Amino acid sequence: MSGTRRVVVSGMGAVTCYGTGVEHLWRNIVAGKSGASMLDFAGVDGLPVRFAAPVPMDNAALEKLLPNPRAAKTMSRAAMFAMIAASEAARQAAFGDAPIAPERVGTSLGVGGLGLIDREHVETTFDIFSSARDGAGALDRTRLWRTTSERVNPLTPLKALPNIAAANLAIQFNARGPSQTHATACTSGSQAIGEAARLIRWGVCDAVFAGGADSMVNPNGILAFAGLGVLSRNHDEYATASRPFDRRRDGFLLGEGAAVLVLEELEGCLARGGVPLAEIIGYGATSDAHRVTDEPEDARGSIAAMRAALADAGIPADAVDYVHAHGTGTLMNDRTETRAIRAVFGHHADRLPVSSTKSMMGHLIAAAGAVQLVTTVLALRDGLLPPTTNYEQPDPECDLDCVPNHPRAANLEHAVANCFGFGGQNACLVVRRVPRAGAGS
Amino acid sequence: MTPKTFEDVFSALSRLVGDALRVDPATITPETNLIYDLNAESIDLVDIRFRIEEAFGFRIEQREFIAAMAADNPRDVGSQLTMRRLSEFVLARTETVS
Numbered sequence: 001m002s003g004t005r006r007v008v009v010s011g012m013g014a015v016t017c018y019g020t021g022v023e024h025l026w027r028n029i030v031a032g033k034s035g036a037s038m039l040d041f042a043g044v045d046g047l048p049v050r051f052a053a054p055v056p057m058d059n060a061a062l063e064k065l066l067p068n069p070r071a072a073k074t075m076s077r078a079a080m081f082a083m084i085a086a087s088e089a090a091r092q093a094a095f096g097d098a099p100i101a102p103e104r105v106g107t108s109l110g111v112g113g114l115g116l117i118d119r120e121h122v123e124t125t126f127d128i129f130s131s132a133r134d135g136a137g138a139l140d141r142t143r144l145w146r147t148t149s150e151r152v153n154p155l156t157p158l159k160a161l162p163n164i165a166a167a168n169l170a171i172q173f174n175a176r177g178p179s180q181t182h183a184t185a186c187t188s189g190s191q192a193i194g195e196a197a198r199l200i201r202w203g204v205c206d207a208v209f210a211g212g213a214d215s216m217v218n219p220n221g222i223l224a225f226a227g228l229g230v231l232s233r234n235h236d237e238y239a240t241a242s243r244p245f246d247r248r249r250d251g252f253l254l255g256e257g258a259a260v261l262v263l264e265e266l267e268g269c270l271a272r273g274g275v276p277l278a279e280i281i282g283y284g285a286t287s288d289a290h291r292v293t294d295e296p297e298d299a300r301g302s303i304a305a306m307r308a309a310l311a312d313a314g315i316p317a318d319a320v321d322y323v324h325a326h327g328t329g330t331l332m333n334d335r336t337e338t339r340a341i342r343a344v345f346g347h348h349a350d351r352l353p354v355s356s357t358k359s360m361m362g363h364l365i366a367a368a369g370a371v372q373l374v375t376t377v378l379a380l381r382d383g384l385l386p387p388t389t390n391y392e393q394p395d396p397e398c399d400l401d402c403v404p405n406h407p408r409a410a411n412l413e414h415a416v417a418n419c420f421g422f423g424g425q426n427a428c429l430v431v432r433r434v435p436r437a438g439a440g441s
Numbered sequence: 442m443t444p445k446t447f448e449d450v451f452s453a454l455s456r457l458v459g460d461a462l463r464v465d466p467a468t469i470t471p472e473t474n475l476i477y478d479l480n481a482e483s484i485d486l487v488d489i490r491f492r493i494e495e496a497f498g499f500r501i502e503q504r505e506f507i508a509a510m511a512a513d514n515p516r517d518v519g520s521q522l523t524m525r526r527l528s529e530f531v532l533a534r535t536e537t538v539s
Contacts, residue, residue: 070463073488150494154487 007197008276009431010207010269011262012374013088015081016361017053017255020065021088025371026378028360030407032389034239035361036253039217041119047219048226051238053255053362054217055081059118071168074158077118079165081258081367082109082213086169089209093262098272100264106177106205108196109166109260110188110212112366119218124151169209169260177205183366185421186326187285188212189259190369194283194427196263206268212370213258225254228293230330240390244327244356245334245402247395252328255362259370261377278377281315281414282430284308290424295332299340302326305426306344306416313430315414318348320430322385322410324376324417325402327356328363335397337418342400353410355403359389369419373429376417380433385410450535451528457492458524461485471525476518489527499534506530 014021017035018028028035035053044050055062062080063072067087072080128151132144158164163181170179178199182192189212196210216225225231232251234241242253269276286308288301295301310317326337342349357375364371375386384407391404412433419427451471459466462479475481481489490506509530511518 072463073461074484150500153491155484155491158484 005201005203006266007200007263007280008266008269009261009278009280009377010264010274010276011089011091011093012259012277012377013085013090013092014257014259014371014374015055015085016257016364016371017055018361019056020084022374022378026375029357029375029386030384032387032405032407033360034242034389035255036239036241038238043219047222049222049231049233049254051235051241051253052217052222053253055215055257067172071172073155074164075168076159076164077215078111078213078256078258078366079159079168081215081256082165082211082260083168083172085211085213085258086173086209086260089260089262090173093264093274095272100207100268100272102174102176104177104206105173105175106179106196106199106208107166107169107175108180108182108192108199108208108210109169110182110184110190110192110366110370111162111165112185112188112214112216113183118215121156122219128152165213173209175209177208184425184427185423186363186365186368187419187421187425187427188214188366188369189364189371190373190417190419190427190429191285191425193261193263193280193370193373194285194429197280197283200263200265207262207264209260210263210370211258211260212364212367214364214366215256216365217254217256222254230328232329242329242359242362243390243392244325244329244359244388245338245395245398245400246391247393249329249331249334249395251330252358253362255358255364256367257361257364257371258367259374261370261373276434278380278434279432280429281432282309282311282313283428284310284312285425285427288424288426292424293422295336295420295424299336299343301424301426302337302340302418302420303343305428306340306418309416309428309430310344313414315430317345320345320348320352320414320416321412322376322379322415323352323354324372324379324386324415325354325356326418326420327354327358327388327402329356329358333420334395337420338398338400349400352401353385353403353408354400355386355388357386359387359391369417369427369429372419373417373431376415376431380412380415380431383409383412385412447528447532450532451524453496454493454524454528454531457496458489458527461488461492469524471523471528473524474520475522475524475527477520481522493531497531497535501534
């Protein structure tokens with residue numbers, strides 16, 4: 001990243017289909033374990049898609065994992081994911097003995113648009129609607145609003161505030177610097193991390209809690225994505241239905257969760273005894289300015305994002321050793337992303353591993369970019385490429401080395417992580433294994 | 442729910458406040474102050490009022506609620522906001538309703 005202040009990751013936390021904990025997540029990813037399951041909540045048979053990769057804890061269980069359970073009163077399920085992930089990241093960063101000045105600590109989170117609409121809220125809303133019909137079945141709006149005011153807890157709207165997750169993190173961790181909330185659909189998590197890195201590089205912050213959180217494994221989320229035709233419907237093979245880059249892919253597996261990383265300025269991190277896990281050296285963000293859900297044929301937006309990130313990092317394309325693809329497993333994404341990667345990396349793409357952990361965890365929407373950055377950092381740390389599982393039949397239009405089905409040891413120095421979202425927003429991050437002593441970037 | 446005595450109301454409210462503020466109801470006494478002892482913030486009072494409405498089946502305007510809690514001194518709600526005051530308010534309303 002251009003400029004003199006360098007940005008490192010000093011702590012990471014995650015909540016995923018595997019439960020809580022980054023190392024637990026990584027063990028499952030390296031083992032190629034699918035997080036998909038058949039959903040079993042009441043009425044699930046009415047949904048067009050009945051499998052997903054949910055976090056295996058209900059809200060009551062999540063509440064018990066919060067550092068301050070009372071804060072749950074204003075927290076959506078996604079916000080609780082973020083808080084639990086941030087607590088793990090803070091523990092690893094170990095600020096305890098040498099705290100950073102609170103006004104130099106920021107928060108930057110990627111969030112989704114429907115995080116509040118959990119099952120319980122949907123059901124309450126429908127109950128209220130049903131009770132507000134008059135004898136002839138017509139909706140009595142006066143009764144509707146009166147009943148709503150009587151039955152919906154007045155704290156509920158607070159849970160729907162887009163910034164409520166970041167706000168709660170700032171309160172919990174006494175982070176008095178700027179707080180940002182990014183809502184760019186599937187790109188939110190990557191953008192939140194990239195913009196957080198800029199806050200540090202520009203000297204606005206010395207540390208930022210950065211990441212993404214989302215919870216769409218509920219009737220509204222499933223109906224929304226299924227309605228758009230982007231979810232896999234392969235119920236018979238639900239555990240292997242997420243097949244990025246495979247010829248038989250038929251859409252993505254819906255996941256949920258959060259990842260939060262502590263980003264810090266390198267010198268300050270070292271001076272306080274922090275341990276850098278990886279360095280964020282480049283960030284690029286672009287818009288297709290094309291259509292909401294179609295990517296342009298020429299993949300110009302994703303190409304521009306990768307090129308901008310590499311230019312920001314100051315490294316040539318052939319210095320990249322691994323790409324964590326956006327790799328959703330939809331027909332369009334994987335094909336377009338393949339073309340974009342070939343355009344950016346040229347002949348180097350023939351020997352460039354490109355994998356997608358969405359094959360196992362599913363697509364965590366606004367949290368996707370954050371969770372995949374965690375796995376990318378761990379890949380650099382361990383010299384181990386996470387696989388794309390469920391890959392059996394090659395698609396000639398997705399002819400990259402997708403690290404099929406098994407993790408692979410590799411000597412890794414630089415990695416790229418892609419994120420592309422509905423609306424045509426693209427973000428790309430470039431990460432380096434460990435800071436090189438004395439090297440300006 | 443139509444509790445008739447102070448003890449009935451206090452016991453129901455201890456559970457209700459305990460749920461709202463994530464504290465053990467067994468630690469709550471009539472002299473427990475919601476602000477100073479239980480660290481309630483403004484939205485907790487909104488939440489508790491709503492929960493009382495749900496549990497006891499009557500409506501309370503937020504202004505009326507705060508005014509009743511601050512009956513001795515409108516400028517200082519905090520020091521008066523004990524479980525005893527809350528229980529007496531709810532008991533009085535319960536009797537009005539029934």
